[in-house]
Amino acid sequence: MSKRNHLKERLNEKLEAVTFKTLIVxxxxxxxxxxxxxxxxxxxxxxxxxKFENNRNGFNAILARIYEICKQEDFNKVIVGMEPTGHYWKAFANFLLKQAKITVVLVNPYHTKRAKELDDNSQTKSDKKDALTIARLVKDGRYFETYLPHDVYAELRGLTTTRYSMNKRKKSI
Structure with a gap:
């Protein structure tokens, strides 16, 4: 299978994953x-x-809102999309990945910027507006899956990063 066909097939899978019973956040x-x-x-x-804080209380607040909307609107599946901004997204993504029936995906920040400009022909930045743009990009299958290593794999990633940084410092010295 060619790379182009694979990408088209993958996009179709993402679009099929979003049904009338899916809440996109x-x-x-x-x-x-x-x-x-x-x-x-x-x-x-x-x-x-x-609007919620980047801590456990904030995470519980959005989770409560998600469950409330799912119950009111009869959604049985949730996809949460976010930009991988610095390291701030990791705690929230880890929290959500432990919840049942919630899928966490990532959206390229560059795509968010371009899509926002298309939506309203404006380059003004608003976190509230960006969240809606991110949700709509997820709806259109414009995301990639989240991979956060756990246990030994997380430690290996940390050690690899440290080794890389130490080698860089060693070369400069």
């Missing part, structure tokens, strides 16, 4: 406060935007 990640927007498979917004 777009989250704009930040250091202290994050914004979340909630849409369905057609991009129609459900409920109002939610």
């Amino acid at each position: 777009g989250v704009d990640i930040a250091k202290h406060n994050q914004w979340a927007r909630f849409v369905d498979c057609r991009g129609i917004e459900h409920n109002k935007a939610l």
Whole structure:
């Protein structure tokens, strides 16, 4: 199978994963406060935007809102999309990955910027607006899966990063 056919097939799989019973949550990640927007498979917004803190209380607040919307609107699956901004997204992604029926995906920040400009022909930045753009990119299958290593694999990744940094310092000395 050619690379082009594989990419087309993969995009079709992503689009098929979003059904009428799927709630899509777009989250704009930040250091202290994050914004979340909630849409369905057609991009129609459900409920109002939610601003929450980047800590366990904030994570529990958005999880409660997700479950509330799922119950009210009869959604049985949730996809949460976010940009991999610095390291701030990792704690939230790890928290969500432990929840049942929630899939976590990542959206390229460059794609968010370009899609936002297409949506409103404006380059103005707003975390609240970015969260909606992220949700709509996820709806359109414009995301990639999350991989966060655990246990030994997380330690190996940390050690590899440290080794790389030490070798770089050694060469400069």
